[in-house]
Amino acid sequence: MSDGAVAALVTRPSRRSTHSVTLEDVARHAQVSPQTVSRSIRSPQLVSEFTLERVRNSISETGYVPNLAASNLASNRSMTVAAIIPAVSASVFADALQGLEEVLAPEGYQLFIGSTSYRPGHEEELVRAFLGRRPDGIFIVGTDHSPNTGHLLRESKVPVVEAWDLTDAPIDSVVGFSNSAAIRALVEFARDRGYRHPTFAGSFQTGDFRALARRASFEESVDALFPGEPVRVVDSGTATVDYDTGRRLLTETRAAHPETDVLMFASDVFAAGAVLECARAGISVPGDIAVTGFGDFEIGRHLVPTLTTVAVPNRQIGTAAGELLLARMTGGTRETAEIDLGFSVVARESA
Amino acid sequence: MSDGAVAALVTRPSRRSTHSVTLEDVARHAQVSPQTVSRSIRSPQLVSEFTLERVRNSISETGYVPNLAASNLASNRSMTVAAIIPAVSASVFADALQGLEEVLAPEGYQLFIGSTSYRPGHEEELVRAFLGRRPDGIFIVGTDHSPNTGHLLRESKVPVVEAWDLTDAPIDSVVGFSNSAAIRALVEFARDRGYRHPTFAGSFQTGDFRALARRASFEESVDALFPGEPVRVVDSGTATVDYDTGRRLLTETRAAHPETDVLMFASDVFAAGAVLECARAGISVPGDIAVTGFGDFEIGRHLVPTLTTVAVPNRQIGTAAGELLLARMTGGTRETAEIDLGFSVVARESA
Numbered sequence: 155m156s157d158g159a160v161a162a163l164v165t166r167p168s169r170r171s172t173h174s175v176t177l178e179d180v181a182r183h184a185q186v187s188p189q190t191v192s193r194s195i196r197s198p199q200l201v202s203e204f205t206l207e208r209v210r211n212s213i214s215e216t217g218y219v220p221n222l223a224a225s226n227l228a229s230n231r232s233m234t235v236a237a238i239i240p241a242v243s244a245s246v247f248a249d250a251l252q253g254l255e256e257v258l259a260p261e262g263y264q265l266f267i268g269s270t271s272y273r274p275g276h277e278e279e280l281v282r283a284f285l286g287r288r289p290d291g292i293f294i295v296g297t298d299h300s301p302n303t304g305h306l307l308r309e310s311k312v313p314v315v316e317a318w319d320l321t322d323a324p325i326d327s328v329v330g331f332s333n334s335a336a337i338r339a340l341v342e343f344a345r346d347r348g349y350r351h352p353t354f355a356g357s358f359q360t361g362d363f364r365a366l367a368r369r370a371s372f373e374e375s376v377d378a379l380f381p382g383e384p385v386r387v388v389d390s391g392t393a394t395v396d397y398d399t400g401r402r403l404l405t406e407t408r409a410a411h412p413e414t415d416v417l418m419f420a421s422d423v424f425a426a427g428a429v430l431e432c433a434r435a436g437i438s439v440p441g442d443i444a445v446t447g448f449g450d451f452e453i454g455r456h457l458v459p460t461l462t463t464v465a466v467p468n469r470q471i472g473t474a475a476g477e478l479l480l481a482r483m484t485g486g487t488r489e490t491a492e493i494d495l496g497f498s499v500v501a502r503e504s505a
Numbered sequence: 506m507s508d509g510a511v512a513a514l515v516t517r518p519s520r521r522s523t524h525s526v527t528l529e530d531v532a533r534h535a536q537v538s539p540q541t542v543s544r545s546i547r548s549p550q551l552v553s554e555f556t557l558e559r560v561r562n563s564i565s566e567t568g569y570v571p572n573l574a575a576s577n578l579a580s581n582r583s584m585t586v587a588a589i590i591p592a593v594s595a596s597v598f599a600d601a602l603q604g605l606e607e608v609l610a611p612e613g614y615q616l617f618i619g620s621t622s623y624r625p626g627h628e629e630e631l632v633r634a635f636l637g638r639r640p641d642g643i644f645i646v647g648t649d650h651s652p653n654t655g656h657l658l659r660e661s662k663v664p665v666v667e668a669w670d671l672t673d674a675p676i677d678s679v680v681g682f683s684n685s686a687a688i689r690a691l692v693e694f695a696r697d698r699g700y701r702h703p704t705f706a707g708s709f710q711t712g713d714f715r716a717l718a719r720r721a722s723f724e725e726s727v728d729a730l731f732p733g734e735p736v737r738v739v740d741s742g743t744a745t746v747d748y749d750t751g752r753r754l755l756t757e758t759r760a761a762h763p764e765t766d767v768l769m770f771a772s773d774v775f776a777a778g779a780v781l782e783c784a785r786a787g788i789s790v791p792g793d794i795a796v797t798g799f800g801d802f803e804i805g806r807h808l809v810p811t812l813t814t815v816a817v818p819n820r821q822i823g824t825a826a827g828e829l830l831l832a833r834m835t836g837g838t839r840e841t842a843e844i845d846l847g848f849s850v851v852a853r854e855s856a
Binding site for chain 1: 526565568570571585592593594595596599600602603606610613615616617618619620633634635636637638653656657660661747748749752777778781782784785803804806807808809
């Protein structure tokens with residue numbers, strides 16, 4: 155659009171929520187019928203390339219914005235996907251949202267996001283609010299929901315992808331990895347490296363069911379793989395997942411369980427805080443105490459020493475869920491799916 | 506809801522996008538008229554507390570979900586806010602989204618998000634797609650937009666908050682801080698600490714206008730505050746903002762400009778990568794080279810040495826923008842505003 159055209163348009167009066175440029179304006183500009191403009195927007199495959207080009211140019215020149223809310227209500231599709239995550243600012247979920255967005259946006263879908271702040275009651279409220287907006291698909295972190303939330307999602311008949319864990323009773327489809335198996339593999343790794351006194355540390359009272367699954371798996375794995383060894387867990391309660399909490403968990407572990415030779419954290423963020431504290435305090439890692447994390451954040455590759463951890467497919471969870479939802483929403487398949495993206499133990503210098 | 510009620514409801518047949526539980530079902534369950542149910546949802550202040558409680562219980566028991574799309578079309582309000590950000594997974598924007606969500610969600614607004622991937626052409630597409638969904642408000646990162654994007658936003662008459670920088674010509678309201686003034690303050694700080702050969706390093710070809718503003722401010726500030734000193738900038742081009750790029754920028758700076766006594770990074774992420782590389786390579790910070798960052802990420806407080814940086818109000822940008830939008834959307838005020846949240850130089854061990 156030329157600057158002249160912009161200047162001409164910005165002086166045109168317009169009302170709130172009622173865009174001044176109408177379908178009829180576009181039709182007049184393109185010298186076609188309003189029906190042709192409408193058809194070009196809704197069913198471009200039915201319109202000749204020549205006409206489509208004219209209409210596209212006129213839409214651009216006039217600044218016309220079709221009212222998708224009205225159009226979607228007529229077509230019974232909202233072209234939206236709701237994403238329900240525990241926290242917007244946690245980078246693991248942000249990575250998945252980015253993956254989801256990259257798959258859905260090119261197909262014309264927009265993402266609605268909402269965060270539960272790890273409160274199950276809030277999850278139900280959010281699900282209700284989102285369903286009221288008739289999304290074409292739903293992405294939800296976790297496989298543990300209240301009976302009401304599960305019921306609302308099932309009853310809605312909207313394609314749903316649960317993510318970040320696996321379950322025997324999915325609402326619909328599920329994309330993730332086994333948090334239990336990942337911790338079991340890490341405990342096995344520690345035993346094979348010759349460690350004898352493992353301790354697990356994290357924040358386990360925050361409503362994060364995946365953290366609880368990791369803790370339960372640690373307890374079972376120690377019972378199975380370290381016969382006779384007590385199960386040691388250091389719990390920071392509801393503390394946030396940050397470097398400060400990691401430092402604190404290190405200090406508490408050394409005070410409560412000085413025999414610990416490998417300290418296994420429920421997140422790389424805790425582990426990084428602990429490794430940096432060790433550097434400052436002159437504690438040798440892994441000489442005095444070995445450290446492992448969970449998540450394979452970029453920081454782990456740069457710490458001194460580099461961090462042994464479990465790599466989990468955050469971004470791929472988003473892209474796989476996006477592709478699954480797309481297939482369901484566009485009628486390509488009616489099948490539900492369980493996609494196990496796996497994990498891997500990444501051995502580096504810290505353990 | 507009891508488990509029995511759930512079991513009864515999940516066996517009821519329902520169709521895609523047409524929820525089986527209707528307003529009439531709720532009315533029958535509550536033994537009131539459909540009009541009363543409708544009024545309870547739209548105008549609860551007009552309904553007695555006793556009736557409201559009955560209707561609420563029946564909504565919960567039946568699992569009824571009102572169709573907000575139809576209701577919003579009737580009321581000309583969508584109860585949605587669009588957020589247009591450069592990248593979902595960058596933590597600074599995720600922090601602002603979290604702030605925005607915390608303010609808007611309790612008032613019943615849902616966030617639509619879209620990311621431009623720092624491509625101006627994509628920004629216009631996104632704005633067009635979002636406007637088609639008739640949001641009640643728009644949050645957009647940055648103050649540099651294409652003429653078409655600016656025109657579409659102005660013409661829409663929807664309240665808009667631009668964020669993360671300040672501008673003399675806002676579309677509507679703006680919430681941020683001066684990137685230029687922040688870098689100027691940091692260069693002054695370096696001069697006052699006695700450094701003589703500053704170098705600035707970052708990724709400046711990614712479409713990030715704020716990074717370019719910081720670079721331009723560095724160049725002007727060195728001219729003004731270090732007379733006779735050449736302006737040294739190390740540019741990683743389009744490299745992503747991560748620890749690896751920070752390491753690489755450190756190596757390139759030491760090769761190209763060995764006289765550098767203070768290396769000023771455009772982001773804490775680069776600075777953290779460089780400080781960790783120095784720890785590994787046995788380079789003393791600040792003895793051999795001082796380092797500063799930008800953004801005050803949590804990692805900076807835990808690095809050895811801790812990082813000198815500029816604290817900027819990421820989360821507050823989200824909450825302030827949310828409050829501003831709320832006031833505009835609910836008709837509380839028609840005033841546009843410019844909110845400068847400021848910044849502060851945080852002096853720590855690295856410079």
